[in-house]
Amino acid sequence: MKALAHQLSFEQRIFWRSREAAVFIFIFPLLLYTLLATVYSGEIDDRPSADVLLAGLFGYGAANTAFGGLAIILVGRREYGILKRLRATPLTPRTYLAAVLLSILLVFALQSVALLVLGSLGFGASAPANALGFAGSVVLGAACFAGLGVGAASLIRSAEGVSAVVNVVLLPMAFLSGSFGSTPEDYPAFLEAIADVLPLTYFLQIVNGVYLDGDSLFAHPRALAVVAAWGLAGLVVAWRRFTWVPRER
Amino acid sequence: MPTAIAVRDLRKSYDGIEALRGISFDVQEGEVFGLLGPNGAGKTTTVEILEGYRRRDSGDVAVLGHDPSDAPRDLRERMGVVLQHSENLSLLTVHEVLRMFGGYYESPRDVDEVVALVGLADKRDARVRTLSGGQKRRLDLGTALVGDPDLVFLDEPTTGFDPAARRSAWEMIRSLRALGKTVLLTTHYLDEAQQLADRVAVIRAGQIIALGTPADLIGETRRAEIRFRRDGELVTIETDEPTRVLAGLTAEALSAGRELEQLEIRRPSLEDVYLELVEEPEDA
Structure with a gap:
């Protein structure tokens, strides 16, 4: 426990000291929300657009922070030999990974609060209809996308390429799954087919449920199952492929 | 004197190529032992097996009484490593990096003492990314010492140093011996082995071809x-x-x-x- 708190405090220090992380991981979803909510005032699907977009950007934030942020942190540390060096210390891999994950969860939780405050003060967005369920979806989203982030980190080889790879996955996924506003009715079938398997599509179903409709976190068991399956799939990849030593060279 | 490291008939192949072809040596407690050889001779493979990073194909290895391939916590508690290539978290300061590493050990040394020991007192609060190559390497040594280990692995600790930085690194490594640490050092610099090591194993193509004090090796011819x-x-x-x-x-x-x-x-x-x-x- 003491070791975990020790590492978590340094993880937080490193995260907030990094301008890139603070801007691209923490600020970017807030910035996108501000832009989109300004452009699309009025209603989306008979609901206030400030609410719909808030739910969408919350989903995007989960993927961006937990999937993107984690992959970038882990690949960088692996390729620079930082993970390798840590393996020779008494710090256990379990404690280390737990600290890194908790640190990301903390960042995402703060981001969620910032998004709610920004939405409410700036654009008159509603508070979550089911506040407890919403809090649960913070943990759920962070867990699912962190699983995918560790999995992706196990597959991505180069520290230079990781940001590009992450965004090539993230941005289309966010568009297709409706993070930036709902997708049109006459959507091309193949794009819809892709959207139908993306974890963010299902995570947004759950988020829309708890945030807009006041559903329970468990009101959409199928969506919950798909989200959990994606997270587990990421962990399985990580279990088989994750290395502590640099992949390049 | 008790044995810190015992290696018997150590073998390791990569993709059918024999990197280590039956290596045996002992390192006594308190000794500075040098593995000397050209690049690609098997020095890093040997050290990384001892550090627990790589698994051996066959042979017996004991490091402070442990088999390093089990990665026992007690062993990691008592050893410090300087890897050939590794970076530190560039956004932390020298003092913070050492405090972070110190937190992994049960009874770490005083952080400021280590800062001074590795000659970075005037860089105590400088961020790692602002350090020179030699200063970063000294910080690496600091992270290896902050846990107050009994055994220190140094894999090519002065590669890329200018002559003055090498001299000061040598002084530091000599001070480890004065502290009673056991040191296993790899190097492809002969003068480094001659200056620092109590005993030297010359390794070539995965085999030890000579072993003894520097004076012995010279005396053999x-x-x-x-x-x-x-x-x-x-x-x-x-x-x-x-x-x-x-x-x-x-x-x-x-x-x-x-x-x-x-x-x-x-x-x-x-x-x-x-x-x-x-x-x-x-x-x-």
């Missing part, structure tokens, strides 16, 4: 070189029997009433021995 000038011409004689050859030369010169001008008898340096060892054809 009895050959000497006798040089003098005769009528201004430089005469060089290599011999395994310098006493007999010299007696002959001096007798001859005395009877002729001449001086052996600029007479010099040179024993081979460790460098000569080393070059001879690593350049010998493999099946010799």
Whole structure:
């Protein structure tokens, strides 16, 4: 426990000291929300657009922070030999990974609060209809996308390429799954087919449920199952492929 | 003296190529032991097996009484490592990095003491990314020492240093011995091994081809070189029997009433021995 708190405090220090992380991981979803909510005032699907977009950007934030942020942190540390060096210390891999994950969860939780405050003060967005369920979806989203982030980190080889790879996955996924506003009715079938398997599509179903409709976190068991399956799939990849030593060279 | 590291018939292959072909050596507690050899000889493979990063194919290895492939916590508690390539978290300060590493150990050394030990007192609060290459390397050494280990692995600790930085790194490594630490050092610099190591194993193509104190290694060849000038011409004689050859030369010169001008008898340096060892054809 003491070791975990020790590492978590340094993880937080490193995260907030990094301008890139603070801007691209923490600020970017807030910035996108501000832009989109300004452009699309009025209603989306008979609901206030400030609410719909808030739910969408919350989903995007989960993927961006937990999937993107984690992959970038882990690949960088692996390729620079930082993970390798840590393996020779008494710090256990379990404690280390737990600290890194908790640190990301903390960042995402703060981001969620910032998004709610920004939405409410700036654009008159509603508070979550089911506040407890919403809090649960913070943990759920962070867990699912962190699983995918560790999995992706196990597959991505180069520290230079990781940001590009992450965004090539993230941005289309966010568009297709409706993070930036709902997708049109006459959507091309193949794009819809892709959207139908993306974890963010299902995570947004759950988020829309708890945030807009006041559903329970468990009101959409199928969506919950798909989200959990994606997270587990990421962990399985990580279990088989994750290395502590640099992949390049 | 108790044994800190025992290696018996250690073997390791990568994709069918034998990187280590049956290596055996012991390192005593409190000793600075050097693994010396050209690049690709198997030094890093050996050290990384001892550190627990790589698994051996066969042979016996004991590091502070543990099998490193089990990665026991007690072993990691008592050892410090400097890897050949590794970076530190560039956004932390020197003091923070050492405090972070210190937190992993049960009874770490005082952080400021370590900062001073590795000569970074004036960089205590500087961020890692602002340090020079040599300063970063000293910080690496600091992270290896902050847990107050009994055993320190140094994999090519001065590669890429300028001469002044090397001298100061050597001083630091000597101070480890003064602290009673056991040190396993790899290097492809001969002078480094000669300066620092109590004993040296010369490794080539996955085998130890010579082992002993630097003086022993030199002593193994009895050959000497006798040089003098005769009528201004430089005469060089290599011999395994310098006493007999010299007696002959001096007798001859005395009877002729001449001086052996600029007479010099040179024993081979460790460098000569080393070059001879690593350049010998493999099946010799």
